[in-house]
Amino acid sequence: xxxxxxxxxxxxxxxxxxxxxxxxxxxxxxxxxxxxxxxxxxxxxxxxxxxxxxxxxxxxxxxxxxxxxxxxxxxxxxxxxxxxxxxxxxxxxxxxxxxxxxxxxxxxxxxxxxxxxxxxxxxxxxxxxxxxxxxxxxxxxxxxxxxxxxxxxxxxxxxxxxxxxxxxxxxxxxxxxxxxxxxxxxxxxxxxxxxxxxxxxxxxxxxxxxxxxxxxxxxxxxxxxxxxxxxxxxxxxxxxxxxxxxxxxxxxxxxxxxxxxxxxxxxxxxxxxxxxxxxxxxxxxxxxxxxxxxxxxxxxxxxxxxxxxxxxxxxxxxxxxxxxxxxxxxxxxxxxxxxxxxxxxxxxxxxxxxxxxxxxxxxxxxxxxxxxxxxxxxxxxxxxxxxxxxxxxxxxxxxxxxxxxxxxxxxxxxxxxxxxxxxxxxxxxxxxxxxxxxxxxxxxxxxxxxxxxxxxxxxxxxxxxxxxxxxxxxxxxxxxxxxxxxxxxxxxxxxxxxxxxxxxxxxxxx
Ligand SMILES: Cc1cc2nc3c(=O)[nH]c(=O)nc-3n(C[C@H](O)[C@H](O)[C@H](O)COP(=O)(O)OP(=O)(O)OC[C@H]3O[C@@H](n4cnc5c(N)ncnc54)[C@H](O)[C@@H]3O)c2cc1C
Numbered sequence: 001x002x003x004x005x006x007x008x009x010x011x012x013x014x015x016x017x018x019x020x021x022x023x024x025x026x027x028x029x030x031x032x033x034x035x036x037x038x039x040x041x042x043x044x045x046x047x048x049x050x051x052x053x054x055x056x057x058x059x060x061x062x063x064x065x066x067x068x069x070x071x072x073x074x075x076x077x078x079x080x081x082x083x084x085x086x087x088x089x090x091x092x093x094x095x096x097x098x099x100x101x102x103x104x105x106x107x108x109x110x111x112x113x114x115x116x117x118x119x120x121x122x123x124x125x126x127x128x129x130x131x132x133x134x135x136x137x138x139x140x141x142x143x144x145x146x147x148x149x150x151x152x153x154x155x156x157x158x159x160x161x162x163x164x165x166x167x168x169x170x171x172x173x174x175x176x177x178x179x180x181x182x183x184x185x186x187x188x189x190x191x192x193x194x195x196x197x198x199x200x201x202x203x204x205x206x207x208x209x210x211x212x213x214x215x216x217x218x219x220x221x222x223x224x225x226x227x228x229x230x231x232x233x234x235x236x237x238x239x240x241x242x243x244x245x246x247x248x249x250x251x252x253x254x255x256x257x258x259x260x261x262x263x264x265x266x267x268x269x270x271x272x273x274x275x276x277x278x279x280x281x282x283x284x285x286x287x288x289x290x291x292x293x294x295x296x297x298x299x300x301x302x303x304x305x306x307x308x309x310x311x312x313x314x315x316x317x318x319x320x321x322x323x324x325x326x327x328x329x330x331x332x333x334x335x336x337x338x339x340x341x342x343x344x345x346x347x348x349x350x351x352x353x354x355x356x357x358x359x360x361x362x363x364x365x366x367x368x369x370x371x372x373x374x375x376x377x378x379x380x381x382x383x384x385x386x387x388x389x390x391x392x393x394x395x396x397x398x399x400x401x402x403x404x405x406x407x408x409x410x411x412x413x414x415x416x417x418x419x420x421x422x423x424x425x426x427x428x429x430x431x432x433x434x435x436x437x438x439x440x441x442x443x444x445x446x447x448x449x450x451x452x453x454x455x456x457x458x459x460x461x462x463x464x465x466x467x468x469x470x471x472x473x474x475x476x477x478x479x480x481x482x483x484x485x486x487x488x489x490x491x492x493x494x495x496x497x498x499x500x501x502x503x504x505x506x507x508x509x510x
Contacts, residue, residue, distance in 0.1 A: 004029060004279050004287060006266045006305070007295035009037025010492050011483035013249035014499035015293045017072045020256035022507065024291065028253065029279065031265035031452055035250055037296075038451060038458075039492060041243030045438050047334035047394040048387035050242045051450070052458070054378045054396070055083040055347055057215070058493030059245075060222075060234040064139050065493035068500040069248075073255075077248035080236040081383050082218035086348040087190065088428075094187070095345065096217040103213060103220045114184050124178040124188075127163065129228070131208040134159050136230020166204055170465055172357070174204030186354040193351075193374065195490070196325040196400050197462050198360040206463060237346065237383045242492075265452070269294065269305045269479060276478035279305075293502065295483035297453040298322045298461075298470040306476065315475050322485055323464040324457035326363055327444030329410075330398035331418045334438030339379055339393055342429040346382040350374055350428060366402040370417065371424035375399035395432065397425045403444045403455050410443035417443070459491060460484020472502040480506065 001024045005016040008030035020026045034040055038052030059065045060080060069075040086095040092113065097105065107125050111118045137159060141152035166174060171192065175185040189199045191210050214220045214232045222231045238245050250260055268280040269292055278288040294301040302311060302319045311319075351374040353359050359373040378396040381388035388394045399421060405413060418441045422433030433439075447456040461469035461484065469486045480502045484490040488498025 001025070001290040002288065003027070003291040003293065004266075004289040005293045005295070006269075006279065006301070007037060007483065008035040008246070008250070008260060008262070009295055009483060009495065010039045010246055010249070011486075011495035011499045012037070012293065012295040013246055013253060014068060014072065014496045015295075015480075015482050015503055016258055016260075017074065017249050017252040017256070018500065018503040019291070019293070019506070020253050020258040021072060022503075026253060026256075026258035027287070027289075028258065028260040029264040029266050029281070029287075030260065030262045031282075032450060033263050035260060035262060036243055036246035038447070039242045039246050041241030042332065042440060044440055045334060046389040047332070047392070047438055048241050048243075048380065048384075049332040049394050049396050049440070050378075050380060051330075051442070053242055053492050054380075055085060055215075055235045055237055056242070056492050057212075057233050057235050059496070060236055062231065063234065063493070065496040067143065068496050071500075072249070073252050074245070074248040077251060078244050079239040081239055083235045083237045083347065083383070084216055084218040084345060085235075086343075086345055087187070087216075088348060088350045089183070089186070089354070090352055094216065095348075096219070100217070100219045103224055106213060106216060110184065110187070114181055117179055117181055117184055120178045120180070127178070128208040128211075128213075130159065130162055131205060132212070132232055133228070133230055134163070135209055135233075140230065163205060168465065169204035171199035171202040171204045171207050174207050175199065183354055186351070186356050189356045190349070190351050190374070192356060193360055193363075193400055195459060195462055196360055196363055197323075197464055198357045198364070200357060201464050203463055203465050237380070239384050241380060241384065241387060245492075266305060269301075269476075271306070271310050271476055271479075274475075274477055276476050289478075291478050291480075291506065293480045293482055293499075295481070296451060296485070297455075297457075298481070298485040299455075300453060301481060302470065302474075306474075306479070310476060312475050315471075319470050321467055322469055323462040323467045324455055325459050325462045325490075326400055326402050327447050327456040328398050328442075328458050329401040329417055329421060329444065330396060330442040331421055332438075332440040332442075333395045333397070333432065333436035334388065335393050335395055335432070335436055336391065337393075337431075337435060339395065339429050339432075340382070343377055343379065346379045347376065348428075349376045352424075363400055363402055366404055366406050368401050368405055368417070369399070371399050371421035373399075375421060375425060377425055377428060392437075395429075395436075397421055397432070400458070401444055403448070410445040414441050414443050457485065460495070461486070461490050463489065472498065473505060
């Protein structure tokens with residue numbers, strides 16, 4: 001078939017690579033001048049920084065997205081290194097200890113910090129193990145066929161029964177069930193700032209899955225012991241930057257005869273008799289196709305490119321209900337000094353508040369905290385020295401930020417807001433802003449342009465209880481939707497696996 005893929009982010013390129021390998025004639029249309037969407041790497045004056053994701057979950061060998069990358073022939077083209085993140089609060093830091101303390105060292109460390117919570121911590125980690133086992137089973141079941149799939153699904157159901165009573169609990173309820181101390185609760189819920197979703201609406205069962213112990217110490221093995229169900233997720237850096245991942249996928253597309261056109265914006269998805277007929281480009285040209293795979297913003301794709309008149313009311317309502325995150329303010333720096341005395345590992349999150357619910361709610365209301373509530377510092381040149389000139393380092397500082405400021409615009413206030421964020425980061429790495437030789441600022445406005453989203457949702461669909469992303473299958477025959485705003489959820493690994501799921505349905509003619 002002639003297939004057109006809209007968008008060259010990691011989801012569009014995965015779908016394109018799979019379809020090209022299947023023998024379809026594939027064209028990828030990307031509106032921006034560079035491929036990769038938010039998984040691109042930026043370069044300036046010899047410094048390289050990732051535009052979006054930093055440390056990726058689930059892309060290693062045998063992991064959900066890793067298996068797709070292997071199937072498509074891209075895995076062997078990227079080099080991965082296990083990563084970990086530190087988290088720092090006003091009165092303590094949780095960093096991997098110099099001497100490895102086993103897979104549950106954080107539990108034991110936390111018991112010493114919060115002696116009154118020892119029993120709750122033991123209960124939490126039993127729940128944690130159940131959820132990790134469930135996630136591993138679910139991955140195995142999705143990939144299995146026949147009797148094995150049936151048996152795995154039965155095991156999955158039995159395992160789910162153990163936590164079923166919590167299925168509608170929000171994250172705050174789950175935390176209240178195990179702990180009393182607000183600081184301890186914050187340790188497990190601050191990561192929700194990454195989704196801009198407050199604990200009161202975040203699905204409680206996901207708390208262990210967004211806090212895997214392997215994220216906090218790369219020495220923790222992914223397979224614990226034969227008695228523990230499944231593998232634990234691993235976190236990896238893509239050496240040389242995440243852009244290498246999209247380049248690898250793009251190579252596969254081209255190698256199998258596919259074409260990738262940058263600077264090519266799709267204006268309309270053309271439809272006749274309930275079936276897709278192709279796309280209309282910005283310059284007015286029509287490109288016929290029997291198959292169109294759209295990625296990017298769900299509202300933009302369905303309400304803009306398709307048009308509500310072609311969609312049943314219930315489908316439009318589902319798309320309208322897709323919950324979004326907010327955006328980010330990001331400052332990339334090139335520095336000429338060694339930052340490791342202040343931050344010993346490439347990635348650390350700094351939180352200045354324990355009021356997780358309030359901080360996130362304020363961001364959702366459009367109140368920007370100017371870096372005061374927290375930020376992260378990422379130094380890719382620590383794992384990939386080629387991302388900075390010799391003797392130099394590439395540093396990224398970013399924080400969540402609302403799409404629109406309550407006063408003024410991001411364009412008017414970009415330098416002021418970057419200075420304020422760097423003033424906070426300078427409390428961690430002294431002189432960070434002042435001593436930078438190169439500085440690149442990306443505001444929510446820049447991200448809107450980069451992704452062509454009216455409301456930039458930086459990770460994709462927000463994990464909110466009872467709501468979900470847009471379906472891969474659409475009411476228009478031959479039109480499919482993939483990416484971080486789809487039902488497969490946000491993030492790089494989900495976007496890759498979601499594209500694989502959509503192509504699997506296309507293959508089966510569903
Ligand atoms: C700052 C930041 C940090 C992140 N951190 C992490 C992380 O640590 N871990 C993780 O897993 N994920 C992270 N993510 C999320 C992850 O990067 C995304 O979920 C994923 O990369 C989305 O891929 P995608 O293909 O769905 O979308 P995108 O990368 O947005 O790609 C969509 C593409 O479609 C193009 N497009 C849209 N409309 C049109 C049109 N009409 N015509 C032509 N082209 C069009 C856009 O230009 C864009 O290139 C982060 C994201 C950001 C921004």
